[in-house]
Amino acid sequence: MDISKPYFNPEIETMERGELDALIEERVRYTVKYAAENSLFYRKWFEKHGIKPGDIKAHEDLQELPVISGKTIRENQPPEMKDFMFKSVGWEDVFTIHETSGTSGTPKSFFLTWEDWERYAEKYARIFRSQGFGPGDRVVICASYGMNVGANTMTLAARQLGMSIIPEGKCTFPLRIIEAYKPTGIVGSVFKLLNLAKRMKAEGLVPEESGINKLVVGGESFADESRNYLSEIWGCPVYNTYGSTEGTMCGECSEITGLHVPEDVVHLDVYDPHLKNFVPDGDCGRIVLSTLLPVGAKAGNLLLNYDTDDTTVVLTRKTCSCGRTHMKIMTPQREAETFWIEGTPFNRVDVERGVFQSGNMDYLTGEYEAFLYGGEDEGETILRVSMECENPDTCDRDLIKENFIRSFLKYKHPLSRAYEDDTFKILFNFTGPRGLELYKIKGRPKRLVDRR
Numbered sequence: 001m002d003i004s005k006p007y008f009n010p011e012i013e014t015m016e017r018g019e020l021d022a023l024i025e026e027r028v029r030y031t032v033k034y035a036a037e038n039s040l041f042y043r044k045w046f047e048k049h050g051i052k053p054g055d056i057k058a059h060e061d062l063q064e065l066p067v068i069s070g071k072t073i074r075e076n077q078p079p080e081m082k083d084f085m086f087k088s089v090g091w092e093d094v095f096t097i098h099e100t101s102g103t104s105g106t107p108k109s110f111f112l113t114w115e116d117w118e119r120y121a122e123k124y125a126r127i128f129r130s131q132g133f134g135p136g137d138r139v140v141i142c143a144s145y146g147m148n149v150g151a152n153t154m155t156l157a158a159r160q161l162g163m164s165i166i167p168e169g170k171c172t173f174p175l176r177i178i179e180a181y182k183p184t185g186i187v188g189s190v191f192k193l194l195n196l197a198k199r200m201k202a203e204g205l206v207p208e209e210s211g212i213n214k215l216v217v218g219g220e221s222f223a224d225e226s227r228n229y230l231s232e233i234w235g236c237p238v239y240n241t242y243g244s245t246e247g248t249m250c251g252e253c254s255e256i257t258g259l260h261v262p263e264d265v266v267h268l269d270v271y272d273p274h275l276k277n278f279v280p281d282g283d284c285g286r287i288v289l290s291t292l293l294p295v296g297a298k299a300g301n302l303l304l305n306y307d308t309d310d311t312t313v314v315l316t317r318k319t320c321s322c323g324r325t326h327m328k329i330m331t332p333q334r335e336a337e338t339f340w341i342e343g344t345p346f347n348r349v350d351v352e353r354g355v356f357q358s359g360n361m362d363y364l365t366g367e368y369e370a371f372l373y374g375g376e377d378e379g380e381t382i383l384r385v386s387m388e389c390e391n392p393d394t395c396d397r398d399l400i401k402e403n404f405i406r407s408f409l410k411y412k413h414p415l416s417r418a419y420e421d422d423t424f425k426i427l428f429n430f431t432g433p434r435g436l437e438l439y440k441i442k443g444r445p446k447r448l449v450d451r452r
């Protein structure tokens with residue numbers, strides 16, 4: 001790597017659009033051919049539907065192939081089937097085996113070859129570089145080193161950039177790590193990094209003076225308001241990433257105007273809710289992923305048209321001010337965290353935005369949870385929002401309520417009318433430190449729960 005350049009792989013990252021599109025088409029053709037030859041699932045599927053892999057010539061032709069989901073993967077592996085139908089190399093080429101968190105039954109199995117690891121690591125190396133990381137940086141990784149690939153991939157990526165990694169795995173690491181090794185960056189989640197700052201302040205350490213000059217977050221979507229607050233507390237930029245064991249790995253560059261998709265190795269389409277057609281750039285839809293393999297490469301697992309259950313918007317395919325030509329998407333949101341009231345969708349992130357309004361944070365810790373209930377009258381819906389206060393006695397509740405309601409109902413006209421008609425009610429609950437229900441639950445907390 002040439003450290004005078006802001007790119008990890010300049011040729012690919014700044015490839016002119018026409019050339020990049022041609023490279024994508026070439027890789028679509030090779031990947032489909034590889035799937036037909038090496039994946040039991042795709043071989044059978046092509047046979048059954050009379051599709052000749054050679055008919056898939058351009059990325060639009062991917063619409064001819066089935067959209068698969070996590071469920072499809074689970075139904076095509078043990079115990080449902082004798083074989084792992086999505087595995088696409090022999091055991092002698094499988095380097096590591098992974099499972100994605102099984103929130104709904106059996107975890108999905110993933111098989112990675114060493115080549116897959118190298119490609120995954122390059123994706124993160126490009127992201128880190130685009131955020132200004134390079135030789136001499138020392139980064140604490142607070143993502144888990146378990147069956148997911150994220151933390152290990154970042155660690156491998158660091159090796160290629162001359163960065164040092166402190167592989168803590170959790171944000172609850174002892175504070176002497178910060179004092180002793182003077183890390184320059186931390187990878188974690190918005191809430192865990194807020195908690196870490198709180199812990200430091202309690203010990204008399206000032207996050208802004210700690211030497212940390214970049215934070216990288218990911219793992220869940222967040223409101224811009226909470227990111228801005230985190231950035232203010234730490235006095236440094238906060239960059240978002242979006243990754244998964246399935247192989248996404250998109251990241252914000254130093255411009256912070258959307259996440260670059262590594263288009264040469266991940267093909268990302270945005271579909272309408274019925275998964276029939278692509279939506280135009282600028283419209284919100286479901287993220288459907290396909291792996292793209294360089295001609296001649298092997299992959300342990302191959303996914304074509306994989307429905308991620310996340311939604312996003314393609315912001316632009318034009319060259320970014322950072323010089324990268326790869327397209328940018330909006331921070332993806334989880335479909336499972338989107339709810340409908342009065343024909344209006346809203347997401348957990350909309351609740352978070354209401355909590356993190358400026359002014360509110362003089363009183364709140366940022367921790368929150370919300371519940372949806374059916375009201376006593378037919379067709380009535382209640383949103384109950386609980387927020388944790390530094391001190392419930394001095395908390396300006398009226399100000400917080402007003403800020404929350406104004407932000408939450410903005411751009412949601414039908415919901416706003418329902419609120420005026422009293423068919424949609426928002427109730428507030430203020431708790432002291434550690435008074436929220438989510439503190440009693442193990443694992444990743446659900447911050448918006450539908451109890452209707």
Ligand SMILES: [Zn+2]
Nearest residue numbers: 253320322324
């Ligand atoms: Zn950029």
